[in-house]
Amino acid sequence: MRYLPHNETDRRAMLSAIGAKSIDDLFRDVPPAARLDALLDLPLHKSEMEVDRLFRDYARQNVPAAEHAFFVGCGAYRHHVPATVDHLIQRGEFLTAYTPYQPEIAQGTLQYLFEFQTQVANLLGCDVANASLYDGSTACGEAILMARRITRGRKRAILAGGLHSHYGDVAQTMTRFGDEDVVRLAPSPDDAQGDMDRLIAAIDDNTSCVVVQTPDMFGHLHDLGPIAEAAHAKGALLVAVVTEVVSLGAVRSPGEMGADIVVAEGQSIGNSLNFGGPYLGLFATRAKFVRQMPGRLVGETVDADGQRGFVLTLSTREQHIRREKATSNICTNSGLCSLAFTIHMTLLGEEGLRKLALLNHRQATRLKAALSGIKGVKVLNSQFFNEVSVRLDRPAAPVVEALAGRKILAGVPASRLYPDRDDLANILILATTETVSDGDIAALSDALADIMQAEL
Amino acid sequence: MSMNRTGRPTQSGPNSSNNAVPFETTSGHRGLHLVEPLIFEIGDARHSGVDLEDVGDFDHALGGLEREDRMGLPGLSEPETVRHYTRLSQKNYGIDSGFFPLGSCTMKHNPRINEKVARLPGLADIHPLQPESTVQGALAVMRDLAHWLTTLTGMPSVALSPKAGAHGELCGIMAIRSALEARGDARKVILVPESAHGTNPATAAFCGYQVKAIPANDDGRVDLAALKAALGPDVAGIMLTNPNTCGLFERDIIEIADAVHEAGGFFYCDGANFNAIVGRVRPGDLGIDAMHINLHKTFSTPHGGGGPGSGPVVFSKALAPYAPIPFVEEGEEGLFLREHKAAEGDKSFGRLVAFHGQMGMYVRALAYMMSHGADGLRQVAEDAVLNANYLLHELASDMTPSFEGPCMHEALFDDRFLKDTGVSTLDFAKAMIDEGYHPMTMYFPLVVHGAMLIEPTETESKDTLDQFIASMRALAKAARADETDRFTGAPYFAPLKRLDETRAARQPILKWTAPQSQEAAE
Missing domain, CATH: 3.90.1150.10 (Aspartate Aminotransferase, domain 1)
Structure with a gap:
């Protein structure tokens, strides 16, 4: 097997050093009833050439x-994603690195994430952005939960009819076992303004947030200003959703229009269609809400010699420190997709x-x-x-x-x-x-x- | 830049206090150690590395919402961009750079054929909402991946869509809660061993459960008596990692499963360590009800500096009906996606994510499985366990293993061997950086003091392990020989010295802003 460095001589030498008679000795804690003696009913190993051929067969059955x-x-x-993007993200030092838990040997990842956070915050018109979430739909669900934490006691999120249906579905799933009440307005593609009017009319004193996508699922652009005003007047937050971030090169940012939390699907910049994933959740908000934010954050600091450097920070919000009291159970971000985003954005300017x-x-x-x-x-x-x-x-x-x-x-x-x-x-x-x-x-x-x- | 090639200590890094270089360079660079500013300091709004056709005049239909502010998004030309990110990459340590024994994270070789096939236009340049008739190959990848995963785990069904391990946990616990609600059972508690990943209690809490910790016994496994005592009519289930986070197989696992089931609960297995047993043990034979599989661990899709991952969840017959949509199914006209719940009687808890999950990771994982085959995957588990036991054995006399007996795919040590040396686990880890290694996982699991969790994986050679063992022994001896500076000042040879994390958290700077003077000048 081409990925396994040992030959039988190596294995014997190592077993003998350990003092084990056979590899089975090392698996002796497995209950006898659960030990597999034979190979499972799956094909045997294949050469790289054969694997290449099999995947070309899969690919041929699709229409690119x-x-x-x-x-x-x-x-x-x-x-169109410039060839430079895919070339750079395949550098082994990026591709095969882990979460930057040892900052002294992960400044490459940490610095690009700091650049990424800045680009995302500026693009979305917000004070701060995190280092990415799984995708736009889960970012939207996290935003609803965050709005709930900020507006303590309020339990209702109202989703505009133009919100992508999958995002609405995901929001319902993510809030299903909490006490959050998610109200979804009916889609009305023939009446974009009516959708906004109904949304504003639905805001009440128990509303934690309203969720509005722009451009919405049917392509309509919305002026978020009046919605932000209406939401804030009732003490609710405005969560803005953008599924096509390229739009922000031409359209006023949700932050500028008054959104409190902005989430977006970042796939458009730097990432292929990939049949739906992996994608890139963008998440940005006001500085005062940063400690309620889910996901990783990179911050600037200095090293022992006073040199500028970057580290993961504010991790007391996160699961590996806070366990059941964390702001979210999220552990990873979409690291390499965020790198693709940041490189493509740098190329564009x-x-x-x-x-x-x-x-x-x-x-x-x-x-x-x-x-x-x-x-x-x-x-x-x-x-x-x-x-x-x-x-x-x-x-x-x-x-x-x-x-x-x-x-x-x-x-x-x-x-x-x-x-x-x-x-x-x-x-x-x-x-x-x-x-x-x-x-x-x-x-x-x-x-x-x-x-x-x-x-x- | 002038280069002195005579008599210079070759190991001196930038800014190191024992650096014998008698001058500072004009540029701030030091040979291959290149200082790289932020793009905001080198780019500007008027540069671009992309040529686009002239848009010309046309009537906008943006409803007066044109963006007019300065966005603060500097651009660079293509060569400058390539150089910027290449230089950043050189400040990173990856599996390609060297040995990366980060316990619980499974940093194994990432085969490049997987990258190549994932980029075939027929697999990368397809849209999730194209007509199903135009994506039969993609659906076949999902079907075949599902077949491999269910066969390897001995479980009847799998939900592919979770985007990462923690997302898989959410999927599993939501299915458990749905199944309990369906039978009108409002249980409130999830049991989680003390040694569990932080995501386990966070997930349980996310799904509205109270978390009750179960202690470990003296040999690093779940205390069966404590577990049985904690079970009762209020317990929805248990989340247990197996092999566990101490790198040990839970010997009593079948008894644990039986006890949980007898009490009316479900058994969620955190499958983060499936790489230790793939091909040798099927989780389905252990009595579990749901388990996520980190494709980025066991099946080697790249970690990418922290994602994207992928966390499919296998389900028992009891939980399968509650799994999330979508599913690939076979119909008369070929494969299709079941993207919506049926109008009536559908028990699925719903949709966990937009579209169909991490297709790019499915392709890579399936390529990895096909490359290994049934025979190679079994060998993967055996070599991973062999390597970990070799390290455990060879380091046992200089370091302190936390538990007796063989381990599975990772070896756990604690800091007793550093007692009274003034060297902490953190210091020891930083000294490993100077030795050219990525440190092991530190201070996890929480059940031993100053934990050092070393996972070599199967893709490391005996030579690599022997060199690592020599370094670790030498460091342990140095610590005991009171060479404290070697540790407390480490790393000396990394691009930066130790970073001030307290300062980063106290005065968070999370985004670049223009220096005051510059802003005032504008």
Whole structure:
């Protein structure tokens, strides 16, 4: 086996040094009834070449985004990631390091995390950010629990109808066994303002937080200012959710608009689609709430010679110190994904990010224009970033299947996320990033027009 | 920069007090020891390492929400970016750099074929919400990974989606609580041994349980009598790591499982140490009801400086119906994802995470399993246990093993051998850095004083272990020979000396801000 350095001579020498007759001696604490004498019914070892071939076979049965006109978004976005990013994160000193518990030999990880925290805080418009959580959906759940801790005694979180359905589901799961009451407003893609109005109307004295995604799951952009005002007037917090962080190169940050906690899915910057994971949860808040924050934090300090250095800090919030009294049970962050994020963000810089965001937005305006003329297709968004929703005159899922047959992955039918809601069956959500060309948009609108000509 | 190559002590690091170099360099660099500022100090908003087409004029549809502030996101050109992060990487110690015997963390070799196949466009460039007809290969990876995990553990079902070990614990305890609620049983307590990972009590508390600690007995295992005494109608279950965090197999585990079940509770096993027994013991034969598997430990997906991990959970027949969505299932038109609970009668506790979990880690772990096969995986456990016992035996006379008898995949020592030397476990660990090693896990588990938990893993050669043993013996002797400075001032040869963690926590600086003078000038 190519990963195991010992040969039989080594093993015999070591067993003999220990004074064991055989390896079985070392497993003698295992109860006899549980000892496996034979190999399990699984294939035997394979060469690297064979493994490579097997995975090419798996890969061949999938349609990579690059091979189709690609409009799928809804919480995960396909952007061009510079080759430099993936090259650098594969350096063994990054890839094969552990959590930086020995700071003297982990300054590489600690310094990039400090850079990452600063980038994230600035991008989201907040005072402080942590060193990342698993993904956007779990970050959202953690934000709800944190709001509960801050607004002691208040027990209700109100989720806007435009919050990604998976995020709502995860929030319900994470609060399921506490005394938190999660209220989910119904999705209303045709009435974005109504969603906000209903949210504001639902805030009461028992509300710990309201959770609003912008751009929301249907692509609508929301001005968080009035919601922050309404929430604060009742003593509640505003948790803002961003699933497409590239939008923040063009759109005012949630922090600036008054959000108290901002969570985001950071995948768009630096990370591939990866069929849903690993992704990168961004989490930022006001300085006064930092001790209620979950997850790792890196802070600046000095070494014994007065040199600047970085360490994990405020760990008295965390499980390995506080055990059952910790702010969260979370142990890891998304280290390597945060490195990819920070490298990509450094390559972009402020001007690059602005330009990238505007390119995304421009393609979306072109998509909207192209779709607006098609019979049986109604675009629902007036203010949006890089994603729009359309209401078709027929169920969206079969249309998406038909378009896939024409080498167009046309987006996400809302029925994939809300199978039980008949009122959403005709909704299709389409995203355009910088990777979507004008030709892709033309191909989509031609094919869609063609399909929509068929009688219902 | 001038370089003096004559008679210079080659081991001198930067800033070390015993550095014989008689001058400071102009640049602040010292040969390969390069000082690297923060990007905020070298980049600016007008530089970029990405070329993008001109956007041109168009009518925005942002509803007047255009971002106008300065974002504080400096850019660098591509060559500057490469150099910045390359230099940072060189301040890190990884498995690729050297021996990394961090107990409980399983720092084994990360095969590069796994990285290669995880980046195939057919596996990396696919979206979680693409039509299922276009991702049959991805669903096959999930199906096959599930098959390997259930076969290796002897458990009937697995939930793949948890994102890390602690997330897997949450998954397992939520399933237990759901199962109890389904039978109208409002139990309140989870038993957790004193030696447990901190995530165990934190998870139990997260799920609304009170945590009751179970003491260890003199041979480092759960005190069976204390456990039996603690069981009762209020106990929802136990969270037990096996092999445990002392590196020992819980000999009474079957009896423990029986006792917990008899009392009406469930048995959650923390599978962090499954690498010690894979292919030799199936947890399903021990009577457990749920166990998470850290793919980043046993199946060698890279730790990446602290994630991303992956923590699938295997379930017994009793708990399987409560497992979270999604699941891969086989239908007439091929594989599909069950992403939603059925309208009625579905006992799943719901969704734990957006999308389908850590696909990138599934691919790497499955590649690792296929490379080893049934035969190689059994050898993995045997060599891991052999290496740990070799260290335990060879270090027993100079250090103090905490317990008698063989260990499993890691060897636990305490600080009795440092008694009256003025050297603490922390000092000893820092001196190991000077010897070129990543220190072992310190002060964990909590059941012994000044714990030193050494996990060599199976991917280290006898030569590496012998050199490590020589260093450790020499350090132990030095400590007893009153060479205290070697320890209390350590590390001498790392990029930085010991860092002031108290200061970091007292006056937290968690983000870079422009120096006052600069701000005033703007």
